Amino acid sequence: MGSAERKEREKHEMRELILSAAKSLFLKEGFEHVTIRRIAEEIEYSPATVYLYFADKDTILCALQELGFRELYKKQQVLAVIQNPADRLRACGKIYMDFAMENQEWYDLMFIMRAPMKAFDTPADWNLGKDTYDVLRAIIIECIEKGYLKAKDPQIACFALWSLMHGVVSIFIRDRAPMIPKEHREHVIDSILDFTMAEFLEK
Amino acid sequence: MGSAERKEREKHEMRELILSAAKSLFLKEGFEHVTIRRIAEEIEYSPATVYLYFADKDTILCALQELGFRELYKKQQVLAVIQNPADRLRACGKIYMDFAMENQEWYDLMFIMRAPMKAFDTPADWNLGKDTYDVLRAIIIECIEKGYLKAKDPQIACFALWSLMHGVVSIFIRDRAPMIPKEHREHVIDSILDFTMAEFLEK
DNA sequence: CATAATTATAAACGCCGTTCATTTATTAAT
DNA sequence: ATTAATAAATGAACGGCGTTTATAATTATG
Structure with a gap:
């Protein structure tokens, strides 16, 4: 039957x-x-x-979160055409922060809100985020290999650069930067990228 | 009367x-x-x-937030005894992130939660946060002056470094870093500081 | 067709922030 | 001292939330 x-x-x-x-x-x-x-x-x-x-509301939010990750992952795919790893790193940051600012509530759900995270205890459930994170990691490993970054531990470099980007957009999204007028946000994001590339990268 | x-x-x-x-x-x-x-x-x-x-609950949370800022500001005062601005910058980051990890709910209220921010529309109300932010800014200006940082715009350097620190701790506090076991967090924070000092600073 | 299993729901539980008519307490004026 | 005016405090409600449970409606199976 x-x-x-x-x-x-x-x-x-x-x-x-x-x-x-x-x-x-x-x-x-x-x-x-x-x-x-x-x-x-x-x-x-x-x-x-x-x-x-x-089972509960968090499970539903979790599924919504997944949609957000897919969207971000999709946007990251254009990085493949950029040959130079340093350029690719910059573009990766740009895509990430633009995604956050253009889809603030999605970003909030994915990376800031407490709610959906209660649903998974084990890191195994983090597969969605992992894929997007691996995109950054691959770039950074290549940057280190080719001497653009003097860091030896890609884990740390990766987490640091992600933190920097997440820090910027999450400060904006949760309105903790009153010293920066809203109209300047986009420009500040670009300046941060310039600053990061200039300070961090070797060549 | x-x-x-x-x-x-x-x-x-x-x-x-x-x-x-x-x-x-x-x-x-x-x-x-x-x-x-x-x-x-x-x-x-x-x-x-x-x-x-x-008037409402947010106003109360706002007052609680103020207490948190005072506490952080107090902790920052020990920085005054550090002569070298690069060392002071590192210590500033350490104090900030340690404060966040040791007082996660306070930090959350101060820098992450949406609730208390609805209470102030004007940047004028941000005086409390401004004091702690100015501590970092003064250090960075000195770092630039003395050639430790090649950045020319202290505004951007300041915002970038704050974002980096905020990014790290807010990712931890909101449990977005399952790739890093909780026992490693303290160590990762130190590594991030090392990485940042190594990549960013000139001498 | 009757019975068993599934699917859906209404109603309630226990919270929450907030408002408002009413009562209670305090002060001022006679 | 008594009354009138003012201020402070409250009980009860409103409209919301996530969630649970006992009951009813539906569907499938023997």
């Missing part, structure tokens, strides 16, 4: 329905309107029904 | 009472237990009474 398979498929479809409602709420009305009750309303089910398909 | 002054004083005392209850809840039970209802319970008044002394 193949009805078990259909059941499985229906369950999966319902999950997708819930996620798409969550996503559309997120995009149209912002994070704070993504509530179980609003999701349920959107798909015309009761709030309790949502809990038949997802 | 000096009763108006006494009224003023009583009002101030009540505000202090509320804040001290908020602080003690924050320290003893963590941020999530700092609710208007719990504060009211703590001081044995009704929740509505709290609103006679504070």
Whole structure:
């Protein structure tokens, strides 16, 4: 009897329905309107029904987060055409920070908000973030190999440069830089990239 | 009739009472237990009474934030005894990141959480953060003057280095670095400082 | 067709920040 | 000292949230 398979498929479809409602709420009305009750309303089910398909709200946010990572990973793909690793490093930073500033709520969900992280205990669940992180790591390893970076430990160099970029955009997103007018943000990001390349890189 | 002054004083005392209850809840039970209802319970008044002394919850969080800034500023004072500006820069970073890791919820409130920032629209309210930021800026200006840093724009250098430090600790605090075991965090912070000093500084 | 299993829901629980009509306490004026 | 005016405090509610549970509706199986 193949009805078990259909059941499985229906369950999966319902999950997708819930996620798409969550996503559309997120995009149209912002994070704070993504509530179980609003999701349920959107798909015309009761709030309790949502809990038949997802353990809790964090699990749903986690799935949304995943979409964000895919988007970022997609944007990183254009880096492949840049030959010089130093140029590629700069472009990587630019793509990262532009993504953050153009999709602030997504970035917030992916890298700042507490909520979705409660859902995974084990680092194994971090696969999504890992892929995007590995893009940076590969570039840095090449930069070290080719002598653009004098750092010997790529782990540290990678974490430091990621931290720098994350620091910049997360300060902006959470409004901790009143000394920098909003109109200057884009320019500051470029200046930070220039500064970093000038100070960090050898040639 | 000096009763108006006494009224003023009583009002101030009540505000202090509320804040001290908020602080003690924050320290003893963590941020999530700092609710208007719990504060009211703590001081044995009704929740509505709290609103006679504070406009809303964010205003209270804002005052808590201020305490955090004072604490950080106090810790920065030991920097004064360090003569060499490059050494002072490193120590400044160390103090900052240690403060963040040892007082994670305070740091979160000061630099990450959205809540207390809704309370101030104008950069004028940022005086507290400005003092601690100026400590870093003074050091960097001296580093540039004395040729330790080749950057010409201290604004950018300052923002970049702050971003780097903030990035590191905020990634840790919000658990975005599963690739780094918790036991290694302290060591990574030191390595980041080494890396930064090595890559950034001239001599 | 009847029974078992699944799916959906209404209603509630226990929180939250906040508001407002009403009561209680204090002060000022007669 | 008594009353009138002012200020302080509150109980109860509003509208929200995530989540749970007992019950009802639906669907599948024997």
